[in-house]
Amino acid sequence: MTSARKTFDLVVVANRLPVDKQLDEDGNVDWQRSPGGLVTAMESVMRANPGAWVGWSGDAGEAPAPFYEDGMHLRPVGLNAEEIRDFYEGFSNDTLWPIYHDVIVPASFHREWWAAYERVNRRFAEAVAVEAAPGARVWVQDYQLQLVPALVRELRPDVRIGWFNHIPWPPVELFAQLPWRARILEGLLGADFLGFQRQSDARNFVRACRQLLGLKTKGDRVALADGSGRRIRAAAIPISIDYMGLEALAKRPDVMERAKEIRESLGDPKVLMLGVDRLDYTKGIRHRLKAYEELLHERHIGPPDVTLVQVATPSRERVEAYRYLREEVEQTVGRINGELGQIGAPAVHYLHHSYPREEMAALFQAADVMLVTPLRDGMNLVAKEYVTCRHDLGGALVLSEFTGAWHELHQAFTCNPHDIEGLKQTMLRAISTPTRDKQRIMRALRRRVADHDVQRWARRYLAALDAAPDLPAPDPRGPSAAAPVAPPESAPLAPNATGPADGEPVTASTSVSE
Ligand code: ADP
Ligand code: G6P
Numbered sequence: 001m002t003s004a005r006k007t008f009d010l011v012v013v014a015n016r017l018p019v020d021k022q023l024d025e026d027g028n029v030d031w032q033r034s035p036g037g038l039v040t041a042m043e044s045v046m047r048a049n050p051g052a053w054v055g056w057s058g059d060a061g062e063a064p065a066p067f068y069e070d071g072m073h074l075r076p077v078g079l080n081a082e083e084i085r086d087f088y089e090g091f092s093n094d095t096l097w098p099i100y101h102d103v104i105v106p107a108s109f110h111r112e113w114w115a116a117y118e119r120v121n122r123r124f125a126e127a128v129a130v131e132a133a134p135g136a137r138v139w140v141q142d143y144q145l146q147l148v149p150a151l152v153r154e155l156r157p158d159v160r161i162g163w164f165n166h167i168p169w170p171p172v173e174l175f176a177q178l179p180w181r182a183r184i185l186e187g188l189l190g191a192d193f194l195g196f197q198r199q200s201d202a203r204n205f206v207r208a209c210r211q212l213l214g215l216k217t218k219g220d221r222v223a224l225a226d227g228s229g230r231r232i233r234a235a236a237i238p239i240s241i242d243y244m245g246l247e248a249l250a251k252r253p254d255v256m257e258r259a260k261e262i263r264e265s266l267g268d269p270k271v272l273m274l275g276v277d278r279l280d281y282t283k284g285i286r287h288r289l290k291a292y293e294e295l296l297h298e299r300h301i302g303p304p305d306v307t308l309v310q311v312a313t314p315s316r317e318r319v320e321a322y323r324y325l326r327e328e329v330e331q332t333v334g335r336i337n338g339e340l341g342q343i344g345a346p347a348v349h350y351l352h353h354s355y356p357r358e359e360m361a362a363l364f365q366a367a368d369v370m371l372v373t374p375l376r377d378g379m380n381l382v383a384k385e386y387v388t389c390r391h392d393l394g395g396a397l398v399l400s401e402f403t404g405a406w407h408e409l410h411q412a413f414t415c416n417p418h419d420i421e422g423l424k425q426t427m428l429r430a431i432s433t434p435t436r437d438k439q440r441i442m443r444a445l446r447r448r449v450a451d452h453d454v455q456r457w458a459r460r461y462l463a464a465l466d467a468a469p470d471l472p473a474p475d476p477r478g479p480s481a482a483a484p485v486a487p488p489e490s491a492p493l494a495p496n497a498t499g500p501a502d503g504e505p506v507t508a509s510t511s512v513s514e
Helices: 037-048 081-102 111-131 148-155 182-187 199-213 243-250 252-267 285-297 320-340 359-366 380-389 420-432 437-451 454-467
Strands: 009-018 019-023 031-035 052-060 067-069 073-080 132-141 162-163 191-194 216-218 221-223 232-236 271-278 306-313 348-351 369-372 395-398 413-415
Touching: 009 037, 009 111, 019 052, 037 243, 037 380, 037 454, 052 081, 052 111, 052 437, 073 081, 073 111, 081 320, 111 132, 111 148, 148 182, 148 221, 148 285, 162 454, 182 199, 182 271, 191 199, 191 454, 199 232, 216 232, 243 252, 243 359, 243 380, 243 437, 252 359, 271 285, 271 359, 285 306, 285 320, 285 420, 306 320, 320 348, 359 380, 369 380, 369 420, 380 437, 380 454, 395 420, 395 437, 413 420
Parallel strands: 009 052, 009 132, 052 073, 132 162, 162 191, 191 232, 271 306, 271 369, 306 348, 369 395, 395 413
Antiparallel strands: 019 031, 067 073, 216 221, 221 232
């Protein structure tokens, strides 16, 4: 049997494959790891749960043939140059991304972008329909593919469909701006179970269904009004990282040696501060640099005793807001170094590259203060990776309260990145707090991540998907004639009244039952 004929009991579908097709100087194909937290998390999930991964290969043109990588069956979906512009850069990252991240930059609305979004979502759904075995679990990822659940249901009423949103879900007042809001909600309601990072995200979604579609909701369930009797559950299951795998990497002697080397090559500063982000306006890089620059001007800190390494992975470089951000960040770094650096001791080391996992683990170990200051972030895996790498209990995590991670790691040095004065004080506190206290905090943070790793996340997600209402037997008249009937509730309702208020720490047990 050829690999194209084999079907899979688990099919993950994400905009990107875990690997990104690049061409080297001689025009040879070179597959590199795709950027972002989604791939970091899902790659380790798929290593433990074999299946197929449907996604875009990262370049323009025909889809390459399906292939195997690390035991995963990868099925590429092709996008042409126009679709990359309209579906990926346009609707996904210049319409949805800003709306879902509090409109930190304005969102653009173009009808041709929406048309491309619909067309490409259908292509992903068709690829899923080919890969899924009868009764398979189909796990749709993120904001780029919100129409896929309903499209897969149309094509394959026999499969069970889940969707997980890696980014925030906006308040209804922002979501309502989208001219295609009803179509997006209907697309998602094709799923059996919808997962979110925070409980407030799930609640925003349920509220949008009530207010914008007029559907009845109860607790975390939305009842469809199509006569099917289906009730869709929307609940928080915060994502995580492969704690054991990363900790083992960080304990490798070569990685620990590399951490020392990094410090030495930076002139052995007393305090090494670190930022690691995709170069994205949601990450609060400008706010972080502003606070740092002011601390230098006010002579609270300065090189060579204190230095900052900012790793900023290239991202979405053809979208205007990202180009503008890069210019601003690079100008700021140049100004800080020009005014406040010394010969052989720059105040900021700015690195616009991707690095292997070993190098990232070494950087995390080398850093005394990790600056995670997003204005809005679904989770932020970097925060969890930092504490995982600190098996020596060293270091301090400065963490924005606007990240999903903060809801689990609120013992960290919490900051509001909009409050520059407050951020400065938090950075100074992270430096000056006695080592013993910092070790106590680090121990607590590490315990939380160790107990809530990505494998546990995947188990909880798939259990919630399996517990979602069953589908009816396939209708002999064909897929579109099928009218699913909901069985009795299989999991308890989570009444809104008992959930924590927005902004309060959410523990896993308040978000979804296991
Ligand atoms: P996002 O998904 O928005 O990019 P996350 O913090 O959740 O943000 O995930 C980012 C992931 O990318 C992490 O696993 C992090 O280690 C990785 N990463 C970030 N910058 C780099 C880089 N320069 N090189 C390699 N990996 C990186
Ligand atoms: C975030 C999103 C992912 C996305 C990643 C990288 O993690 O949630 O869906 O893949 O950023 O962004 P990119 O646009 O390069 O895929």
